Every structure is written in C-alpha cells, then in structure tokens.
Amino acid sequence: MNIYNESQKAAKIIRNLLVLIRPKKGERTLQNINNVIRQLIDSRAYEMKKNMITVAFDLSHGIPGTMLELEQIQVALNNILSNAEEAVILAGERRKIEIITRHRRGNVEVVIEDSGQGIQQDYIKRVYEPFFTTRGRGRGTGLGLFVAYEIITGHGGEISLSNRTEGGTAVEVKIPVISVQQWSEIKRQIDKPQAPSQDYKGARALVIDADAAQTKALSDILVAEGFLCDTATDSAGALDALKKGTYALLLMDLDTAARDNRRLYNSIIAEHDYLKDKIIAVSTDWGTIEARFFLEVTGCPHVTRPVLHKTLVSLVRVMLT
Ligand SMILES: Nc1ncnc2c1ncn2[C@@H]1O[C@H](COP(=O)(O)OP(=O)(O)OP(=O)(O)O)[C@@H](O)[C@H]1O
Ligand SMILES: [Mg+2]
Known part of the structure; x- marks a missing residue:
C-alpha cells in the first residue's frame, strides 16, 4: 500500500x-x-x-x-x-x-x-x-x-x-x-435538567467494582437518586454482601480481567433469584469477545463508561418500574 x-x-x-x-x-x-x-x-x-x-x-x-x-x-x-x-x-x-x-x-x-x-x-x-x-x-x-x-x-x-x-x-x-x-x-425532556428524584429513597444498591474511583463515580449517581449504596471490590465481597442484605439494584463492572464475570453472575442468580432483572453490567468496551459473550448469555442491561448520570438513571427507571 x-x-x-x-x-x-x-x-x-x-x-x-x-x-x-x-x-x-x-x-x-x-x-x-x-x-x-x-x-x-x-x-x-x-x-x-x-x-x-x-x-x-x-x-x-x-x-x-x-x-x-x-x-x-x-x-x-x-x-x-x-x-x-x-x-x-x-x-x-x-x-x-x-x-x-x-x-x-x-x-x-x-x-x-x-x-x-x-x-x-x-x-x-x-x-x-x-x-x-x-x-x-x-x-x-x-x-x-x-x-x-x-x-x-x-x-x-x-x-x-x-x-x-x-x-x-x-x-x-x-x-x-x-x-x-x-x-x-x-427534546424538552432531554434538555430538562434532571433534578435528583430521590425516588429510590432508602432502596439499597450494590456496586461491584475493583477500582475505587470508578466505584465512587457510580455510587455518587445512585446516592444522588436516594439509594443507599454498598460496594464490593471482588466476587467474594459481593456474594458476602448479598448474603447479608436485600438489594433493589446491582451494578457489576466487567472490566476486571481477573474475575470470571459470568461465573459471578451465575452464582448471584443461583443464590438470589430475585436479582435476575436487577443487574446492570458496566464496561468501558463492549467490543471485546468476553463482554459481548457476557451480554449474549445473560441478556443483562448495560451501560458504557464513562457512565452519565442521565443514562444510568433512565435505565434504572425502566428497570425498577
Ligand atoms: N452490500 C453488501 N454485500 C456484501 N457484503 C457487505 C455488504 N455491505 C457490507 N458488507 C460486508 O460488511 C463488511 C463491513 O462493511 P463496512 O461498510 O462496515 O466496512 P467496509 O466497507 O469493509 O469498509 P469501508 O466502509 O470503510 O470502506 C464489508 O467488508 C463486507 O464484507
Ligand atoms: Mg463500507
């Protein structure tokens, strides 16, 4: 060439x-x-x-x-x-x-x-x-x-x-x-500045992410919407938290290569069937084979990093109503 x-x-x-x-x-x-x-x-x-x-x-x-x-x-x-x-x-x-x-x-x-x-x-x-x-x-x-x-x-x-x-x-x-x-x-709806709704006051959310900064970005959004937010940095921590409490929403980061995301997802569903439609997958890149396969197999709703407040909240609204 x-x-x-x-x-x-x-x-x-x-x-x-x-x-x-x-x-x-x-x-x-x-x-x-x-x-x-x-x-x-x-x-x-x-x-x-x-x-x-x-x-x-x-x-x-x-x-x-x-x-x-x-x-x-x-x-x-x-x-x-x-x-x-x-x-x-x-x-x-x-x-x-x-x-x-x-x-x-x-x-x-x-x-x-x-x-x-x-x-x-x-x-x-x-x-x-x-x-x-x-x-x-x-x-x-x-x-x-x-x-x-x-x-x-x-x-x-x-x-x-x-x-x-x-x-x-x-x-x-x-x-x-x-x-x-x-x-x-x-357009009016899109442009409307979205005041935090506090619709979810008191509902619990769990963010599973190994990266502290990323976790904070996600939980800040959820907290602004009224969620009480817990975090877990690995699979063991996540499963442990789920044993102790009931969650309205679960955010799962897929960018941690060290973790077998599908296995974690399967364990969560096997042990806590009620979370089936409450999990959102988060990733920077949906083009990788693993990420695509994960979505294909789980059918999980998903968001792309950097996650925008508006995007996450609209998805949560659809999922939790
Ligand atoms: N009408 C078509 N008939 C047969 N194959 C097609 C047709 N349209 C797309 N494809 C296939 O899809 C591939 C991807 O198409 P895409 O337009 O994204 O990229 P490209 O045409 O290869 O590159 P570029 O558009 O930059 O010239 C093509 O390489 C071709 O194999
Ligand atoms: Mg082309």
Missing part, C-alpha cells in the same frame, strides 16, 4: 468518526426520506454511471416526513450505498441496485438491495463491529456500517442485513416517524 492510500484511508476514518461527535448533534429537521435518497443518488450518479451501475427506485408516495439529523442520515445511507456499489462491482456483470422506501408500522423504511455476491451468514452479526472488514489490507476501514449503526440506532431505528433469495444483499433501515411536535416534546 502506498502513502496516498494510507492517507485516504485515514481521512475516511476521520470523516466517518467526526460525524458522530459533531457539536451540532441533536439538531433535527423535518425530512422526507425520498428526497434524502434522491439527493444521495444525485451525488453519486457520476461514479455509478462510470461503474455501469443501474439504480432502480420504488419510492413510496405519501411517506410522512420525520425529524432527522440530515447530515448524519446522509452519511449512514451513503455508507450503505457504497457497500452495495462495491458488492455489485465485485460480482461483475449485472450491476443493479434497487432502493425501496415505505411507511410501515410507524417507521419509514429504506431497503437497499444489490445484485452482489451476498454476505456470509457468520459475517452478518459482525459487520457493525468497528474495523470489521473483508476488503483486504489497506482497502476498507470497516467503519462504514459501524457508523451507520450508531447513527440509525441514535435515531431510535434499526438496521439489518440479509441475503436475498435471488442473490445479493438487502440492507433494511427502519426509522421511527417523529413529528415536529413529538420531537420538540422529546
């Missing part, structure tokens, strides 16, 4: 990641998804023509507008579309992409289908991982679908990939329709 490619790749990484952290994040405008698609295709028309790719549209009429962060959704759809282009180019002859939009069950849906070679079943789950790419060294950054996933789920939506029966891949994006009024109500 040469320096030009390297710097192109670095620029692409930065462009992709910048969009996730732009200060403008949160500014939404009413958009018709069909227009977003048309603009996107216009911006890529030259490249597509050059690569002899034909695009067919099945854009539903009367699709309602929805509040979107336009620039972000453009990036997400662009990343999906460029994957489709790469797939049809790789597959050769019949280079066809079809874009379908529809309004269904409160969502606007966009499906981008390609006549490429399809996608291996065991990749389907992994494509959203940052840096997952099959494009060979120095080609893809593996950030395209990671960023698309973050943006779409950030809009409360979903993305999924599947193989089409007639060959090729279909990428389906669903975004909930949110009206201007609904969005202003949501």
